[in-house]
Amino acid sequence: MTFEEIKKVLKNKTVGIAGAGGLGSNCAVALARVGIGKLVIADFDVVSESNLNRQYYFYDQVNQKKTTAIRTNILRINPEINVETHDLKLTPANIPTLFADCDVIVEAFDLADQKEMLIETMLTEMPEKFLVVGLGMAGWGMNDTIHCRQVGKMFICGDEISEIAPDLPPIAPRVGIVSNMQANVVVELLLNSFKS
């Protein structure tokens, strides 16, 4: 497919992104660059200086709501994208409604209990939806441990081992790899579904 053909398919697609931190902000930007028609992004946090080692924000955006900042950054890259943001904490009660119209949902939380909550909610309430999870990307190096595998409608991207710790922080290179791997799965799913 040429990029024009790809854009034509993707502009009619909607992708949900749960969390706009390291995984979510970078994944959103990659999806914006390829021209996904609509992004539904939920996050309750504000940009802090410590986020700038991996998240797609700028120094002058510190203290801004992440939903506000990510919208600005996406529209600076591609003003055609319909960016729907929700400044709230995702819960089992609001996830099914918020992401109801999404073709694919990206799990982009940082904390394990939140990942568990989202996956459980998705598998229970919306098992027909594709879900792309980011799992294990702390530290640096070890490129060859990062992989992607499918379990039913769920895709797991990451090394599934490296948990964040004070001496193993999440930093730009590996978070960037995993978030872009998630975006890559999304694009693959959306372009394949068009073909079939």
Next chain:
Amino acid sequence: MKIQLNNNQETFPAEKFTVTELLKQKNFTFKMLIVKINGTLVKKAEYDSAEVIDGDEVMVLHLISGG
């Protein structure tokens, strides 16, 4: 019984396990888990009652922080 656990065949002397017993047997001590038996999600509240039997396909996904 023989089960497929995370795509590996494993044999246990017991005829069946609850999910809790299986996790203990395997030393899966992570608090945050997703467990599926034959493709169906088992919720945390069901770990003590849901049974794993011969021939089951079990997925235990460890959720770790970072993102």
